[in-house]
Amino acid sequence: MHTDKGNNVKKYISILSDMENKIREGLYLPGQKLPSVRMAAEAYGCSISTVTRAYAELEKRHVIYSVPQSGFYVVVKPGDWRDNRDSGIINFATVLPDLDAFPYLDFQHCLNKAIDIYKYDLFTYGEPQGLESLRHTLVSHLANDQVFPKAERIIVTSGAQQALEILAKMPFPNGKSAVLVEQPSYDRYLRFLETENIPVYGIARTAAGMDLRELEQRFRSGEIKFFYTMSRYHNPLGTSYSMEERRAIARLAEKYDVYILEDDYMADLGAERQFDPIYAYDGGSHVIYLKSFSKIIFPGLRLGAIVLPERLLKTFHAYKIYPDTSLLSQAALEVYIKNGMYERHKHRISSLYASRMQALRESVERYNEPGLMEVPDISSGIYTHFKLKSTVNLERLLQRLAERNISAVPGKGFYLSNYLEREKFLRISISQTQPERIDEGVKAIVEEVRREIR
Template sequence: MKKFVAILSDMEHKIREGYFGPGRKLPSVRSAAEEYGCSISTIIRAYAELEKRHAIYSVPQSGYYVVEKSGDWRSETVSETIDFASASPDLDVFPYLDFQHCLNKAIDTYKYHLFTYGDSHGLETLRQTLVSHLAGDQVFAKAERILISSGAQQVLEILAKMPFPNGKSTILVEQPSYDLYLRYLEAEDIPVRGIARTAKGIDLQELEEQFRSGGIKFFYTMSRYHNPLGTSYSVEERKAIARLAGKYDVYVVEDDYMADLGAERFDPIHAYDRSSHVVYLKSFSKIIFPGLRLGAVVLPERLLKTYHKYKNYPDTSLLSQAALEIYIKNGMYERHKHKIYGLYEERMRELNEALRRHNEAGLIEAADVRYGVYVQFKLPKTVNIERLIKRLAERKVSVVSGKPFYLADFAEREKFIRISVSRAQRERIGEGVRAIVEEVRRGNGW
């Protein structure tokens, strides 16, 4: 299965990037089998899947050809701006046809059941499907502990308001962190405290002191492909966080919303949890499309009853849940995941190479992030971020300031802009990085 998925993803990539242009004939089945080192039946299956997706067509006694599109619809949607600001997935790779098929299949399978209110816990068959799906990420849980939500934000709001068994009240958040959640906590006057996290990681001694004496209810963290840093915790850090949680009776809310955007093997903090103190969050929006508004939360047994009291109504479409179940079961999610992270990996590589070319003076500090979509460009203290962003906008380069990713009263801030590659055109990434370096140099008095 993995071999087939890799071959299909590579073929789609070559078509998307123009290696096989519109109207061009693809390699024969035998040639392709030799090239990929697989059986002829695997290539036939891949070509059949590409035909089903309307990417290629077959001509009897001749071969397979790339579909020619009437007009280039992409040219109508591509902006002149080099977009390093948008966080939503690339419009060009949304799995419209596949998910439409799953929606139709869901209606045929579940019929009138889809038009009832449903269970506030989520569709039972989807939760059962997620047992094995999450196990692939080393998150092992029974279906009773997996609940479906309308996204991570809803779960985070419920967790912030509900009481926890440890009787503590303060939420500890990484700084910087998810800006919308920070604004929510401040607006609701929920006790919140920050702890510095940089591209190099987190101070585990400070974290232990906070856990020991800070009255911490839970620690909110993004263990991999952090927003806005883009970096991931090391194995040692993940193990230490799980150990400290059990030692000091502090819960960890692990927001693994980008779990599927990298090829590297990564065991989440949840995998090292021996004391049932980790809440695991996963979103499906970054892989499929934001409008799906579906996520899952894995809760420790001790939190289930209270969580149910605070979320006592269904809030997600049963039709969407049923379609997602079919999408995962049929292997479509796995195939699309490979396509997505392959696409973003290429853009990250282009970004890193462009920074090495243009940032010779080292004015910008950036970690070598290879997966996910975010990178932090740390700036010299003398640079005025507002002026920099304005000048870049004049050059049609869009970026995001790092300021909103901090609590209002957090003092130990780094000066940076967040770079996202999710909507950046690969062929223009170098041009955008060059503009950023030039404007930083200008703002630094060079």
């Protein structure tokens, strides 16, 4: 009996080691789906429970992640960008900023300056709402996006995710309990809502936009406490709402006493001007405005800012009781904004991404064929999506692309588990892909999709 147990442990360790080696050596690419538990058990000649345990440990180590009703996928890690360039991988899967464009020296200067300015204050816990001087700096910073709050209504959070989680859990003054989300939408937030058993409904959003009549019906139902939306550079679609749609959403929110949670996480990556968020049409009575600084600088900064309507402040403070956001990061960001470095870097990186998106559009025009893929006309941000025919075998397509050293993310994980009316697509990110590799990658995707539909 002890021998069997010992053998099982040895088998588990050897499987875990083998899987880690395959991922490290690039046999499983970032974003690629792993074999199912049953297939892996057959391949390794072991029980399903042994493979399940190995996958659970890999997920715990953040090597892989699971998508409900889909399977396990390899995580795109911060180090992958260098490995990918060396190995010739065309990475359309990663959402990390281009580390070659990372303002390392500038931000190092701001960190040193922040230490000089704040000295011993940085060793205190600070205030739960965030560094006061940063919040005042953010008043003028947010004004560039037509968001005009008082400093008291701005709260600094540990990335946008913390704010999203608090808002999902806390009660709202409208007395409603359900969250309405676009379908597709931000995958990690969908998984959080499902895991926490928060009542959640989906409403279709496509490249063409939103059915505002259906949105009004949902608002009228009396169940929705807030509607989570990305008004521009939607993840995963890459599209933005028109001015008429943004204005209409604000009007419906006020009419039916439903709050809008506007995640403007890529506000700084737009090449175009004159984009007023939904918040600008509401004045801040029913729109919660959320901004992240991760995409423009670097994810490890873990800083976000949320602008709350007056009626939500007290409850939000009660749920965010700890000053858990790094004071040094906040102080450095304040210096970075005030000395003009943020604005300069914003223009540099948005121009960089715009040129890559232009290269992608040109490649799509060059290689795509009528009836093959539907690709929206996007000029800013880092995302777009290639909509495929329902007959395409997506897993086989991704496998063929992986064999050609191309990684992309399938659309399935961006939907609620019980949402049935899904579109079939690949999400394409250009954040770390050079223009010449973009052309090569688009050509290969078109070739493989053509093979699939023949």
